[in-house]
Amino acid sequence: MSLESAATTAAPVARPNAPPKMQGDKVGVFYGEKQALFDVDLKIEQFNVTSLIGPSGCGKSTFLRSLNRMNDTIDGCRVVGKITLDKDDIYDPSIDVVELRARVGMVFQKPNPFPKSIYENVAYGPKIHGIARNKADLDEIVHSSLRRAGLWNEVKDRLNEPGTGLSGGQQQRLCIARAIATKPEVLLMDEPCSALDPIATAVIEELIDELRENFTIVIVTHSMQQAARVSQKTAFFHLGKLIEEGKTEDIFTNPRNKQTQDYITGRIG
Amino acid sequence: MSAGWVVAIVLAIGAIAYFFSAQRARVQRDASDRSKEVPHSLPTYHGWLSFIFATVPALLVFLALSAVSSAILESRVRTEVSAHLSDTSAASLSIGIVHNVSSALNRLDLSGANVPTSYAALRDMAKSSGIVLADSGEDYMLPLAASVNADAAVHKLIGQGLTLLLSLAGAAFAYSRIRLRLRARNEVERVVLWSLLAASTVAILTTVGIVLSMLSETVHFFSEVNPLNFFFGTVWDPRFAAAGSGGTEGQFGLIPLLAGTLYIAFVSMLFAVPVGLMAAVYMGEYASSKVRSTVKPLLELLAGIPTIVYGIFAVVTLGPFFRDLSAALAGGFAFIQAQSVLTAGIVMGVMLIPVVSSLSDDVITAVPRAMRDGSLALGATRSETIRKVILPAALPGIVGALLLTASRAIGETMIVVLAAGVAARINFNPFEAMTTITVKIVNQLTGDLEFNSPQTLVAFALGLTLFALTLAMNVYALYIVRKYREQYE
Numbered sequence: 001m002s003l004e005s006a007a008t009t010a011a012p013v014a015r016p017n018a019p020p021k022m023q024g025d026k027v028g029v030f031y032g033e034k035q036a037l038f039d040v041d042l043k044i045e046q047f048n049v050t051s052l053i054g055p056s057g058c059g060k061s062t063f064l065r066s067l068n069r070m071n072d073t074i075d076g077c078r079v080v081g082k083i084t085l086d087k088d089d090i091y092d093p094s095i096d097v098v099e100l101r102a103r104v105g106m107v108f109q110k111p112n113p114f115p116k117s118i119y120e121n122v123a124y125g126p127k128i129h130g131i132a133r134n135k136a137d138l139d140e141i142v143h144s145s146l147r148r149a150g151l152w153n154e155v156k157d158r159l160n161e162p163g164t165g166l167s168g169g170q171q172q173r174l175c176i177a178r179a180i181a182t183k184p185e186v187l188l189m190d191e192p193c194s195a196l197d198p199i200a201t202a203v204i205e206e207l208i209d210e211l212r213e214n215f216t217i218v219i220v221t222h223s224m225q226q227a228a229r230v231s232q233k234t235a236f237f238h239l240g241k242l243i244e245e246g247k248t249e250d251i252f253t254n255p256r257n258k259q260t261q262d263y264i265t266g267r268i269g
Numbered sequence: 270m271s272a273g274w275v276v277a278i279v280l281a282i283g284a285i286a287y288f289f290s291a292q293r294a295r296v297q298r299d300a301s302d303r304s305k306e307v308p309h310s311l312p313t314y315h316g317w318l319s320f321i322f323a324t325v326p327a328l329l330v331f332l333a334l335s336a337v338s339s340a341i342l343e344s345r346v347r348t349e350v351s352a353h354l355s356d357t358s359a360a361s362l363s364i365g366i367v368h369n370v371s372s373a374l375n376r377l378d379l380s381g382a383n384v385p386t387s388y389a390a391l392r393d394m395a396k397s398s399g400i401v402l403a404d405s406g407e408d409y410m411l412p413l414a415a416s417v418n419a420d421a422a423v424h425k426l427i428g429q430g431l432t433l434l435l436s437l438a439g440a441a442f443a444y445s446r447i448r449l450r451l452r453a454r455n456e457v458e459r460v461v462l463w464s465l466l467a468a469s470t471v472a473i474l475t476t477v478g479i480v481l482s483m484l485s486e487t488v489h490f491f492s493e494v495n496p497l498n499f500f501f502g503t504v505w506d507p508r509f510a511a512a513g514s515g516g517t518e519g520q521f522g523l524i525p526l527l528a529g530t531l532y533i534a535f536v537s538m539l540f541a542v543p544v545g546l547m548a549a550v551y552m553g554e555y556a557s558s559k560v561r562s563t564v565k566p567l568l569e570l571l572a573g574i575p576t577i578v579y580g581i582f583a584v585v586t587l588g589p590f591f592r593d594l595s596a597a598l599a600g601g602f603a604f605i606q607a608q609s610v611l612t613a614g615i616v617m618g619v620m621l622i623p624v625v626s627s628l629s630d631d632v633i634t635a636v637p638r639a640m641r642d643g644s645l646a647l648g649a650t651r652s653e654t655i656r657k658v659i660l661p662a663a664l665p666g667i668v669g670a671l672l673l674t675a676s677r678a679i680g681e682t683m684i685v686v687l688a689a690g691v692a693a694r695i696n697f698n699p700f701e702a703m704t705t706i707t708v709k710i711v712n713q714l715t716g717d718l719e720f721n722s723p724q725t726l727v728a729f730a731l732g733l734t735l736f737a738l739t740l741a742m743n744v745y746a747l748y749i750v751r752k753y754r755e756q757y758e
Contacts, residue, residue, distance in 0.1 A: 070646060075558065102648030112639035115662045124657070125647040175643070182647055 019087070021046040021186060021216040022067060022104075026081035029062050029071060036062050039081070040242045042235055044186070049208060049217045051227035051248070054237035055263065060220045063237070064188050067218065068104035069097050085186070102129055105184035109191040111171035113163035113178070118155050121163040121174055122146060125182035141181055149177035150207050169200025176207065180215065187211065189219040193226065205230050224264055228252050236260045275331060275429050279436045283324040286440035291316030293447050301449050310454035318453040321460050322443035327436035331428060338424035342417050349413050366406045370414040371421075373400050384415045480736065486729035493723045494521055499730060505693035507713065507724045521727050523734065525693045529610075529703035530735075533689055534678035536614025536699060537621055541678075542671060544618075545625025552626065553633035554655055565630075572623040580687035583616040584608070588688060595700070605700040608690035614699070617684050624674050632666030633659060665749050672746035676739040682707040706731050 020043035029037035037059040044050050044067075052060035062071070069090060071077045083090050090100055102125070113121050122142045125131070132138035142159075146152040151173040155166070163174050172192060179187060189208070193201040208217060208230045221227050227234050228248060235245035236257075244257045255261045294315035298308045343364075350363045373395045374384065385391045388406040395402050447453075491499070502522025548568060552561055588607040595605035605611060636659050644654040660667070690702030691712060713728040 068646065070642065073642070073645060098648050098650050100648075101646055106642075106646035108639060108642060108646075110639060112637070112643040114640060114643065114658050124644070124649075128647070128649050128653050128657070178643075178647065 018046055020044055021086065022218075023084045024063070024067075024081065025083070027063065027066060027083055028080040029059070029066055030078040030080070031074070032076040036240055037066075038240050040237075042242060042245060044216060044218055045233060046216050047212055047214075048233055049212050049219060049231040050233040050235065051231035052218065052220045052235050052237060053222075053224060053227050053263070054243075056222075058237040059240040060235075060237045061190055064190055064218060064220050067186070067188055068101050068106055070101075070106065072097065102182050103184055104186040104188060105179035105182060106188040107172070107175050107179050107190065107192050110195050111168060111175050113166070113171050113174050115162060115164055117160045118146075118163045118166070118174060119159040122177050122181045125178060129182055131181075131183065145177040145181040146174075148180060148211070149173045150203060150210075151177055167200075169196050169203060172196060172200070172204060173207065176204075176211075180211070184215065186216045186218065189217065191220050191222060194222060201226070224252070236263060238263070272331075272335070275432055276328065278433060279324050279327050279331075282327075282433075282436045282440055283320040286319040286323040286443060287316040290319035290444050290447055293444065294453075297447065297449055306449050308449045309452055314453040314457050315447050315451070317457050319440055319443035319447075321457070323436050323440035325460070326439055327432050330435055331432040334424070334428035334431065338421065338428060341424070342421060345420075346413065346417060349409075353407070353409050362405070363410075366403050367410050367414055367417070369402055370406065370410050371417050373402060374414055374418055376400060380415060380418060384411055386411065480733075483729050483733045483736070486726055487733045489721070490723055490726035490730045494727070499523055499727075503695065505709070507727060521723065521730075523706075523731070525695050526704065526706045526709055526731070527734075528695050529689070529693070530679055530705040530707070532697070532699075532703060533610055533613050533617065533685060533705055534675060536610055537617035537678050538671070538675060540615055540618030541621035541625050541674065545622045545674075546629055546667070548622065548626040549629035549633055550655055550660075552630050554651065554659070565627075568626060569623050571619065572627070574620070576620060576681060576683040577687075579616050579620050580684045583612050583684060583688035587616060588612045606690075606702055608688060608702045610689060610699040610701065610703050613685050613689035616688055617678055617681055620681070620684065621674050621678060624677060625670065628670035628673060629663075629667050632663045632670060635666070636662045665752060669746040669750035672742050672749070676742040676746075679742075680707065680735060680739050682711065686711055706735050710735075 022044040024040050024042045027037060027040040027042075028035060040059075040063055042050075042063070052064060054060050065071045066079050066083060067090075069079075071079060079091060085100070085104065088095065090104075114124065116124070119142055122145050123132075123138055126138055126141050132141055143152065143156075146155060151170060154170060155161075155174075163171065166174060172195075176187075176192075193204050196204065205226060208219065211217060219227075219231065231248045233245065234248040234251040236243045236251065236255075236259075238259055244251065244255060244260045246256075251260065252264055255264060291312040294308075294310075294312035298312060301308055346364055346367050347360070350367060351360055354360060354363060370388075370391070373391065374380065377394060377398060377400070379385075385394065386408065388408050388411060391411060392402045392406070499521050500523055502520055503524045504520045504522045505525045506520045552565055552568075556564065584607075588609070591605045591609065591612055592603045592607045596603035640658050640662060641654055644658045645651075649657070685705045686708050689704055689708065691704050691708060692702045693704045693709065696703055710728045710731050713725055713731075
């Protein structure tokens with residue numbers, strides 16, 4: 001399958017004229033004295049999949065982690081510029097980080113289920129945020145999250161077994177179910193398939209395509225085929241700068257920037 | 270020539286062998302044609318190999334010969350002494366005197382015809398040179414001691430000669446073996462392996478030796494006291510009486526001591542576990558690296574304080590403070606005694622805080638970062654993350670850490686000796702004195718007591734019981750910790 005055909009088959013469903021769900025305005029990130037990200041302006045459109053691509057160390061994961069302030073957990077990390085979620089500045093002191101992270105969920109590179117049962121893994125978020133009113137409600141949230149993560153049929157008979165006992169691909173889908181159980185508006189995915197085999201990857205990619213009906217998704221990936229297959233918008237980062245962004249089909253078929261072209265054709269990276 | 274000199278000479282031979290072998294290997298190496306034959310080992314390895322050949326066998330043989338020599342002499346003294354004695358129970362005493370006579374003769378430099386014929390004469394001679402000999406020696410011991418000395422000198426000469434010969438032979442053999450392709454590097458490696466193995470065996474053998482020595486005394490104790498009375502007896506009253514003086518056999522009930530031990534350990538854990546755990550959580554999860562690098566060493570400083578100092582603190586400061594405080598609270602009547610379970614427990618708890626916190630801190634920081642990130646990314650607060658994800662994940666490790674701490678508490682001696690008192694009784698009022706197994710071991714073994722009475726031997730039974738108790742806890746703790754480790758690998 002060529003890149004072009006893959007890009008054109010993924011039809012964008014962006015609602016025209018809708019305001020961006022999230023927006024970065026001159027975002028810079030420092031680790032101590034070292035600046036890792038420079039002046040990034042990027043719009044994340046609602047109900048779209050936006051993929052961030054670029055060579056290792058280009059700042060794409062750093063940008064992703066600044067969208068739900070996970071960078072706060074790193075010692076000496078500092079963010080400048082402005083990032084908004086529905087027009088609210090998420091770095092404003094009045095913002096509750098805990099609430100923000102409930103609205104902007106995250107799936108990590110390596111599956112990281114808690115050493116609890118499958119049920120408890122998914123119920124974790126709803127429980128701490130008090131989303132469910134009673135046990136039946138909680139059951140319903142857990143079941144529907146597992147269904148939407150495409151894991152229900154595989155685990156419905158063993159919800160009380162530990163989540164760590166699942167296979168790698170199943171664990172990652174469990175983490176996705178866990179993330180969507182808190183009903184976030186935006187879902188961040190940091191190379192969600194890099195630890196998985198091709199079959200599990202295909203399942204997750206299909207899942208991402210389904211999830212964008214309800215969620216705004218930002219995905220970091222090293223695989224350009226994956227970016228082409230799953231995303232409607234693509235942003236290319238290099239050396240901490242946003243080089244080019246636009247519709248995925250445009251980026252892959254008709255890049256405006258020389259560096260982007262070099263990267264997608266495999267000459268740098 | 271003393272043993273020290275022999276060792277020094279052997280080492281010197283080894284050093285010379287090292288030097289010449291390395292030199293020879295270097296010459297061979299320089300002269301070799303790499304296209305035909307590649308040298309196998311560096312010259313230093315050839316040097317070390319020669320050093321090992323020159324020293325290790327020689328020193329081992331030296332040790333072995335010394336042991337054989339003293340065994341031969343010992344058995345000779347034993348047979349001759351028992352030929353002169355009708356009562357064999359005094360044999361060990363007489364053998365001891367013979368040895369003293371031998372060393373006195375050596376120090377006075379007497380041998381052959383110079384040896385006096387009567388013990389009394391020797392005793393006077395020894396006395397004038399400042400050497401004290403026992404009164405109960407007999408004349409037959411003098412020629413025996415003199416001939417033992419003569420034999421020892423011969424043995425020594427043979428042993429030293431053999432050692433030096435072997436050392437030279439080893440060095441020469443290793444030197445002659447040096448070839449380009451000799452695998453000196455691998456052989457040195459094997460010697461390193463064996464010496465590491467030997468080092469680790471020492472610890473194990475020592476433990477086995479301790480257990481065996483305690484076991485034999487314990488068996489001796491149980492031959493005089495019924496094990497049932499020991500393990501299930503509720504009265505501790507050993508009666509410091511001489512053995513065999515009928516009708517005054519004491520009561521050696523373990524239960525009051527065990528109860529005191531467990532109670533005091535429980536109180537100390539009650540104090541140490543929450544404080545230590547919270548300190549560990551703070552260190553592992555909240556503290557910035559700057560705070561951590563100051564506070565953690567300070568906390569661990571507590572672990573470096575000798576326990577006797579804690580004991581002094583308890584008996585001089587904390588105990589009287591509690592007594593006066595309770596007197597003030599109750600209007601004159603001090604319901605907390607100066608020596609009490611409470612005082613001992615709290616002071617021991619303070620001692621245990623760094624143990625708990627440092628072990629738990631290791632376990633908590635071993636929980637992968639991905640777990641924290643996963644929970645935080647779901648919008649959990651830090652303390653929710655700690656309570657719901659990190660502590661459950663670390664729980665088996667923490668339980669293991671607590672068991673290790675508990676066995677420290679059970680085995681602790683100096684604090685309880687000073688702070689808890691010596692009253693052996695079953696009592697559940699923490700404000701009164703109680704006592705522990707370790708305190709009673711100290712009590713039974715100190716003082717001027719006949720060694721093979723049950724009053725003394727009970728200390729070994731107590732020690733073995735304590736050992737079994739803490740060993741079981743440690744094994745269980747290690748089992749839990751190991752099981753937990755497998756989870757993330």
